[in-house]
Amino acid sequence: MLPPSLVGKTAAITGATGSIGFAIATRFAREGASVVLAGRSVQKLQNTLKQTQDTKPWQWQTTTVQQQQQQQQNHAIVELDTRKLSDWKGLVEKHEIDILVNCAGISQHSLLVRAAEADVDELIDTNLRSAIWGCKVVGKQMISRSRRATDGKGKGKGEGGCCIINVSSLLAQRAVVGSAVYSASKAGLLGLTTALSQEFGHYGVRVNAILPGYIESGMTSDLPDRDEIMAKIPLKRFGEPDEVADAAAFLAKNTYANNCILTLDGGSSAV
Numbered sequence: 001m002l003p004p005s006l007v008g009k010t011a012a013i014t015g016a017t018g019s020i021g022f023a024i025a026t027r028f029a030r031e032g033a034s035v036v037l038a039g040r041s042v043q044k045l046q047n048t049l050k051q052t053q054d055t056k057p058w059q060w061q062t063t064t065v066q067q068q069q070q071q072q073q074n075h076a077i078v079e080l081d082t083r084k085l086s087d088w089k090g091l092v093e094k095h096e097i098d099i100l101v102n103c104a105g106i107s108q109h110s111l112l113v114r115a116a117e118a119d120v121d122e123l124i125d126t127n128l129r130s131a132i133w134g135c136k137v138v139g140k141q142m143i144s145r146s147r148r149a150t151d152g153k154g155k156g157k158g159e160g161g162c163c164i165i166n167v168s169s170l171l172a173q174r175a176v177v178g179s180a181v182y183s184a185s186k187a188g189l190l191g192l193t194t195a196l197s198q199e200f201g202h203y204g205v206r207v208n209a210i211l212p213g214y215i216e217s218g219m220t221s222d223l224p225d226r227d228e229i230m231a232k233i234p235l236k237r238f239g240e241p242d243e244v245a246d247a248a249a250f251l252a253k254n255t256y257a258n259n260c261i262l263t264l265d266g267g268s269s270a271v
Contacts, residue, residue, distance in 0.1 A: 015105060036095050
């Protein structure tokens with residue numbers, strides 16, 4: 001029996017030009033999915049698209065039907081400002097999405113009393129509002145497809161295969177000084193996930209979240225206290241983007257995973 005794959009699925013990923021988003025995009029491509037890369041910078045998206053197109057599905061997918069579907073992989077880019085509801089509507093007009101990964105986000109390190117209003121607005125809009133709009137628009141499309149497939153009754157047991165994955169952060173639960181707004185935005189993603197796992201779950205659309213701890217990326221490479229932070233992690237290292245992608249693949253393929261909040265932090269939350 002072959003391992004489960006994402007052959008024949010279409011996955012839309014925001015923040016795909018970042019370290020974690022790119023790792024998820026390439027992992028899904030290896031699993032046989034068609035990947036839609038969404039973001040504001042067309043140039044960055046095109047560079048990411050080329051690398052995604054060079055990613056070949058794993059060789060264990062060898063059945064005739066799967067081989068035919070693999071040949072039909074159609075990776076694409078969509079210029080999308082995730083903060084704008086109208087842009088999300090444009091996405092679903094072009095693509096039928098089976099998997100949505102809300103991975104767009106920006107970081108922040110500032111005491112709340114010193115935070116500028118514009119910076120707070122940008123962080124909340126990028127990290128939380130964008131995921132709300134994505135879930136609203138893409139979720140509606142997923143629900144409509146499920147209802148059509150079952151004469152309006154919905155699936156209710158996850159058989160539909162559609163799912164949403166929100167990339168939150170360990171700081172949603174274990175905030176540090178200077179992360180108030182960032183932590184609030186990421187905690188909001190957990191509330192969104194839990195509520196929608198019930199709201200959408202009745203139609204077979206699953207909603208889950210990943211809580212990465214410190215991951216090797218541009219955001220963590222120049223941390224002034226990097227060595228001190230690493231010393232406190234039981235595994236004594238930061239995670240790799242590919243390890244987050246492993247978690248995303250699990251959530252995308254496991255049809256009983258709904259309101260699954262998957263912490264991936266090397267044990268940081270235990271200390």
